[in-house]
Amino acid sequence: MVKYQAISNEMRERIKKGYYPIDQPIPDEHTLAEEFNCSRLTMKRALDILVMEGLLSRKRGHGTFIIQSPADDNTVNVISDVNIGLSNLVGSEVVKSKVIVFEIQFPSEKVANQLMIDMDTPVYHIIRLRVVKDEPYVMEETYMPANLIPGINDQVLHSSIYNHINKTLELKMGGAHRKIRACKSNELDQKYLDCKIDDPILEVEQVGFLLTGVPFEYSFSRHRYDKFVFSTVTVNR
Amino acid sequence: MVKYQAISNEMRERIKKGYYPIDQPIPDEHTLAEEFNCSRLTMKRALDILVMEGLLSRKRGHGTFIIQSPADDNTVNVISDVNIGLSNLVGSEVVKSKVIVFEIQFPSEKVANQLMIDMDTPVYHIIRLRVVKDEPYVMEETYMPANLIPGINDQVLHSSIYNHINKTLELKMGGAHRKIRACKSNELDQKYLDCKIDDPILEVEQVGFLLTGVPFEYSFSRHRYDKFVFSTVTVNR
DNA sequence: TAGTGGTCTAGACCACCGA
DNA sequence: CGGTGGTCTAGACCACTAG
Structure with a gap:
């Protein structure tokens, strides 16, 4: 498991468990990179995964947001x-x-x-x-x-x-x-x-x-x- | 238009026009980065787009290949x-x-x-x-x-x-x-x-x-x- | 073993946004 | 304006594949 995947998994867990309020942006990439002790690019890549999964949404100059929409089905x-x-x-x-x-x-x-x-x-x-x-x-x-x-x-x-x-x-x-x-x-x-x-x-x-x-x-x-x-x-x- | 998009477009044109033989890998990222006068990461990102579009396929240690499969329809x-x-x-x-x-x-x-x-x-x-x-x-x-x-x-x-x-x-x-x-x-x-x-x-x-x-x-x-x-x-x- | 793509860093500048 | 994410560099090391 490479670093950005591990970070991505951790972030996915945090999001699912409600660690971050859903009505405001999550911390910015620089701050998160410091917390996870990685470069900003690696942090960005970790978040890229969650964006592609439909969990996060980003906007330059604004921030990164949690998408408030469920998924899954029984079929x-x-x-x-x-x-x-x-x-x-x-x-x-x-x-x-x-x-x-x-x-x-x-x-x-x-x-x-x-x-x-x-x-x-x-x-x-x-x-x-x-x-x-x-x-x-x-x-x-x-x-x-x-x-x-x-x-x-x-x-x-x-x-x-x-x-x-x-x-x-x-x-x-x-x-x-x-x-x-x-x-x-x-x-x-x-x-x-x-x-x-x-x-x-x-x-x-x-x-x-x-x-x-x-x-x-x-x-x-x-x-x-x-x-x-x-x-x-x-x-x- | 940012650099990696411009490079991606140029590569897409080359591929569609048959510039590269389809039965062998295209040049490696380092060589292409030199040709386009960019860093390897930027070159990689340009190719990432074509991979996501379904035009290219990559394999570590092996190379990057052109996908030989058509698409589109009239509906x-x-x-x-x-x-x-x-x-x-x-x-x-x-x-x-x-x-x-x-x-x-x-x-x-x-x-x-x-x-x-x-x-x-x-x-x-x-x-x-x-x-x-x-x-x-x-x-x-x-x-x-x-x-x-x-x-x-x-x-x-x-x-x-x-x-x-x-x-x-x-x-x-x-x-x-x-x-x-x-x-x-x-x-x-x-x-x-x-x-x-x-x-x-x-x-x-x-x-x-x-x-x-x-x-x-x-x-x-x-x-x-x-x-x-x-x-x-x-x-x- | 040589060559490929995958990951990662540290730092830089830019584009966009809200106040 | 300050803060955000987007892009880009130069270089490094690693993982995988072929011969």
Whole structure:
């Protein structure tokens, strides 16, 4: 744990515990830097984290303020600063997978375009149903270049692709572009997600890329509308 | 325009124009800092921007890489790093507003909780239909503390609340917590958004707060499912 | 081991804000 | 004007990765 993270954690605790009055600015950076025995830049970086988390708000010439707004929900959330698999999202709950499609094929033009490969490069085509607490939760359709992500098999598909990439292949994920939309359910949704014909679907289209910048995954996650909320925090800078 | 932004812009142009080969790292920070005649920290900060935009990806001990993944769409997008009103989102298109509800009332417990006020503090309750190119686009239900955002009237409602807050009241917006979900359409949606009974809705629930951290807006934006996509870029750090 | 990005310092000047 | 956060420097050491 580096210094600015440690300071950031301490400050987060203080804020949550009401150590600072919420109707006035917290102490200025110079004062805090002295208290924490660090440079002002390090103090600033510690506060940057809390600003990005949506806990603090700053104004040059004015001060740093605590944002008086709650958060969280009881449905499962995705924080937009995290990019992990579903297996890591639902905490201690067991995520089971049912493999509906697992094949290797040549990509369509659209898929090839998103993955930045040509149409002669084989891709995995995977459709998995993800089940939490014995209830269908999300259906994921995934395309991945087979040469980039080797070793996908039935066992991997039944646990976590992300863990396979991270731990077995030792590739580091860099991030993702995402698009979130509402759409109507199709026959596959109705069959596997157990939703009615007029139930909407929350679809997340995603291009995931490695730290090297190479796209490794193009996927569509179709969520039951009553079990998924996508959460983000946006802070002006 | 400060130095690191100027450098960032120059680097963004270079990357988009293919100045650097995409299959190898760009020059290291020390070399680039020399070229741009700046300190390494400033160079790093310039690259930080591009990392956050999803254009670059870094790995300690390895290098900085160009992310090979396209973006954008033809539907209207929201980038998660921006917090502006719809009026500023659709470019040069004219946004018209139809005011459906405009009243002042005492907040429900839920609204009071989100706005961090007590239930004795009056709030505006506004429902507006937003129309682009003569087609219904989104219906926004908004609650705002009346004492915090004074001067809301019919004229403001027919143009842009955000501009009123920014320019007339000279308050600076700090950011927002957002939740995005799919839901079924209700009678109001069907009546005003011109959607069918089984058309889904993309709902964005939002608590907006000022730079002082004070929540000023609790809103629900209900979008036609075929005219809105929510876009985000996520980068691991 | 050499080269990369990550962190940190001490100090400086600037831009913006409120009084 | 004084106080705030924003930027920038020059240099240092560290952590990680590749070969």
